[in-house]
Amino acid sequence: MIFAFLFLLGFVSLGFQTLLLREFLVIFSDNELIIGIFLFNWLLTVGVASYIGELFVRCIKNIKKIFKHLVFFTAFIIPADIFLVGLMRRLFQKTPTEILGLVWAFSFSFFAVFLVCLIFGLWFVYCANMLNLSEKDVALPSGKLYAVEVAGCVFGGFLTSILLVKYFSLFQIGLIFSVLVFILLSVYFSKRYLIFLIFFVPLFYKSDRLEKFLISYQWKPFNVIETKDSIYGKVTVLKNEDAIDFYENSNKVYSTVLSAKNEEIIHLPLLLFYKCKNILLLGGGLNDVKEILKYPVQKIVYVEQNPVFVELLEKYADDRTRGLLDNPKLNVISTDGRFFIKRTADIYDCIILDVSPPLTGIANRYFTKEFFSEVKNILSEKGLFIFPLLSSENYMSDEQKNLTASVFKTAKSVFSYCEVIPASNNYFICSSKKYNISSEAVKRKIIEKNIELKYLTPFYVDYILRCDRLEKLEKWANEKQKEVPYNTDFHPVSYLYGLKLWLSIFGEKLFLKTDIYFVANIMFVSMISLYLLTVLLFVRIKKRTCESVVVVVSFASMVLALAIIFAFQSVYGYIYQKIGILLSVNLLGISAGSFLSEKFFRGKYNNIVAIKLVIIFMAIFSLILIFISENGLFITAYLFYIFVSISGFFIGFIFPLAVTENRIGKFYALDLLGAIIGSVLVSLIFIPLFGITTTYFFVSLCLVLLIFLIFFVK
Numbered sequence: 074m075i076f077a078f079l080f081l082l083g084f085v086s087l088g089f090q091t092l093l094l095r096e097f098l099v100i101f102s103d104n105e106l107i108i109g110i111f112l113f114n115w116l117l118t119v120g121v122a123s124y125i126g127e128l129f130v131r132c133i134k135n136i137k138k139i140f141k142h143l144v145f146f147t148a149f150i151i152p153a154d155i156f157l158v159g160l161m162r163r164l165f166q167k168t169p170t171e172i173l174g175l176v177w178a179f180s181f182s183f184f185a186v187f188l189v190c191l192i193f194g195l196w197f198v199y200c201a202n203m204l205n206l207s208e209k210d211v212a213l214p215s216g217k218l219y220a221v222e223v224a225g226c227v228f229g230g231f232l233t234s235i236l237l238v239k240y241f242s243l244f245q246i247g248l249i250f251s252v253l254v255f256i257l258l259s260v261y262f263s264k265r266y267l268i269f270l271i272f273f274v275p276l277f278y279k280s281d282r283l284e285k286f287l288i289s290y291q292w293k294p295f296n297v298i299e300t301k302d303s304i305y306g307k308v309t310v311l312k313n314e315d316a317i318d319f320y321e322n323s324n325k326v327y328s329t330v331l332s333a334k335n336e337e338i339i340h341l342p343l344l345l346f347y348k349c350k351n352i353l354l355l356g357g358g359l360n361d362v363k364e365i366l367k368y369p370v371q372k373i374v375y376v377e378q379n380p381v382f383v384e385l386l387e388k389y390a391d392d393r394t395r396g397l398l399d400n401p402k403l404n405v406i407s408t409d410g411r412f413f414i415k416r417t418a419d420i421y422d423c424i425i426l427d428v429s430p431p432l433t434g435i436a437n438r439y440f441t442k443e444f445f446s447e448v449k450n451i452l453s454e455k456g457l458f459i460f461p462l463l464s465s466e467n468y469m470s471d472e473q474k475n476l477t478a479s480v481f482k483t484a485k486s487v488f489s490y491c492e493v494i495p496a497s498n499n500y501f502i503c504s505s506k507k508y509n510i511s512s513e514a515v516k517r518k519i520i521e522k523n524i525e526l527k528y529l530t531p532f533y534v535d536y537i538l539r540c541d542r543l544e545k546l547e548k549w550a551n552e553k554q555k556e557v558p559y560n561t562d563f564h565p566v567s568y569l570y571g572l573k574l575w576l577s578i579f580g581e582k583l584f585l586k587t588d589i590y591f592v593a594n595i596m597f598v599s600m601i602s603l604y605l606l607t608v609l610l611f612v613r614i615k616k617r618t619c620e621s622v623v624v625v626v627s628f629a630s631m632v633l634a635l636a637i638i639f640a641f642q643s644v645y646g647y648i649y650q651k652i653g654i655l656l657s658v659n660l661l662g663i664s665a666g667s668f669l670s671e672k673f674f675r676g677k678y679n680n681i682v683a684i685k686l687v688i689i690f691m692a693i694f695s696l697i698l699i700f701i702s703e704n705g706l707f708i709t710a711y712l713f714y715i716f717v718s719i720s721g722f723f724i725g726f727i728f729p730l731a732v733t734e735n736r737i738g739k740f741y742a743l744d745l746l747g748a749i750i751g752s753v754l755v756s757l758i759f760i761p762l763f764g765i766t767t768t769y770f771f772v773s774l775c776l777v778l779l780i781f782l783i784f785f786v787k
Contacts, residue, residue: 083225109756120745122194229658235754357427564764627747666725
């Protein structure tokens with residue numbers, strides 16, 4: 074019975090965690106910060122609950138009865154919490170597309186997970202102690218308990234990510250979890266729990282009404298036409314007077330109404346190039362395509378990574394716009410932009426990148442040195458590459474200067490010619506050949522090519538290409554050149570500056586100093602020093618070796634896992650779909666480690682010696698990740714799954730060896746403490762400030778120091 078409920082705990086907890094995390098990525102516009110913040114609040118609550126449960130569990134006379142009521146209560150809390158998260162969203166967001174700051178992110182995620190995580194933490198401790206009620210002096214099979222719960226997590230994460238989210242809504246999946254709870258309660262306690270299925274099964278079939286109510290409430294006062302999930306996020310179609318607007322998660326990605334940006338990003342490069350034959354458009358939408366077709370081009374390749382967006386675009390666009398999809402010159406490809414560029418054999422005269430600025434890690438992939446090099450490889454000798462960045466009319470803050478400088482410096486390291494034009498966005502025009510970009514030249518080209526334009530009037534062209542505006546923008550872009558490093562896939566500094574810019578909107582500061590090298594060095598030395606003093610205190614002075622090992626290895630495991638997940642996103646991009654699978658694979662490694670440790674090592678060998686060897690192997694594994702990252706050897710997605718699994722294996726193996734005094738609740742809380750520290754530091758400091766490779770090095774250094782201190786403990 075105990076193992077069945079432990080398996081169910083794992084199944085429901087990670088399945089529910091995957092659902093909420095996907096929903097939070099929607100609410101917070103795919104910002105990876107929310108992954109670390111969400112996991113911080115989740116693990117903190119579960120850890121505190123398990124620690125408190127361990128303290129008071131022996132005072133409970135009828136623990137079996139309390140446990141039964143606790144599990145029964147869970148069946149109601151899970152669907153209720155999903156519904157409340159939908160309602161809470163409007164309490165935190167005044168408008169449906171409002172960007173939320175760091176404080177709101179912490180508050181929102183904490184309130185969303187608090188009650189259910191409190192129950193999950195008590196659930197594990199009560200299960201562990203119910204197994205040992207009759208003979209309290211017998212050692213608990215901690216590895217087996219840990220492995221069973223994690224095995225449930227693996228199964229729940231995989232099933233939710235691969236199957237359930239494809240066929241059922243968020244609320245329906247929550248009801249499925251509740252039904253599983255009632256079935257298990259009826260098997261082991263009483264058949265009367267099946268009575269509740271009378272209420273939950275009809276609710277499952279009528280849940281579409283609740284879903285429609287939530288969606289309508291969340292997007293009020295906008296008129297929602299349709300919402301559909303995809304592997305890249307949730308696509309929502311809104312009716313706004315004469316316009317149809319398309320949102321991916323909370324980001325507006327397209328509107329059927331033509332904007333100034335559509336004309337600027339298309340005509341500025343195409344007016345400069347004499348005869349543009351082949352054009353590659355990454356993102357943007359059919360308005361961009363419509364403007365391109367005003368020129369005698371031979372082929373347009375429009376790459377839109379989200380097939381659901383293309384499907385809804387074709388469904389809701391007007392007849393004239395929809396007809397563009399049937400144009401023989403247009404080839405629409407639904408795939409990741411970087412994936413396409415790496416594999417295409419064609420050469421293009423103009424490549425137009427119309428995507429969001431690098432305010433998130435997933436957007437930063439299109440502003441790195443590696444991506445610019447990939448673009449250059451498929452650009453013709455005189456070809457042009459254009460992309461937008463956030464503009465500022467008369468003032469540019471330090472955060473925006475740093476962001477602009479990092480992108481500008483990175484682009485100039487790849488292209489011999491790079492110029493920035495201030496319009497509704499700052500447009501970076503890059504090429505291997507120098508072009509004459511002046512208002513007179515652009516106006517002459519408009520007349521020569523007889524292009525009909527709505528926004529690029531002669532007056533507006535004179536305004537955006539005015540000499541003083543160009544000089545001022547160039548000065549801003551060059552002002553921070555010496556301070557900022559290049560933006561790369563595994564050292565995403567533009568993401569850091571984008572993050573700082575995002576936080577500055579709410580008056581929040583991530584790092585006060587703008588010199589990233591100075592901040593990174595100071596932070597690295599300070600964190601290593603603090604870590605060394607803390608571990609020295611607990612290992613050498615207080616003789617808490619096992620406790621320290623659990624915290625440090627759990628911390629290292631979480632940091633490595635999240636760093637690998639961030640690396641996966643940098644290379645492949647579709648983290649929204651894969652987040653549940655990656656977390657499940659990590660837990661699969663934990664489960665395998667616990668099983669092997671409990672079966673073959675615990676009680677048979679010297680635990681401390683085995684722990685030392687595992688920590689040494691973990692440090693070596695961190696160094697291997699550095700080598701692979703530096704040499705670009707992530708050649709397949711399966712490598713990421715293997716490495717995420719290995720990062721979890723270490724803490725799974727060590728946990729049963731470290732548990733002493735039958736205090737599994739205490740050590741479970743310490744395990745979660747390490748994971749809590751790792752989750753928040755990865756999101757806020759390690760990835761933005763150090764980069765992925767240096768994060769691996771930091772982990773290896775922490776483990777080496779731990780090994781050194783353990784070897785000197787008598």
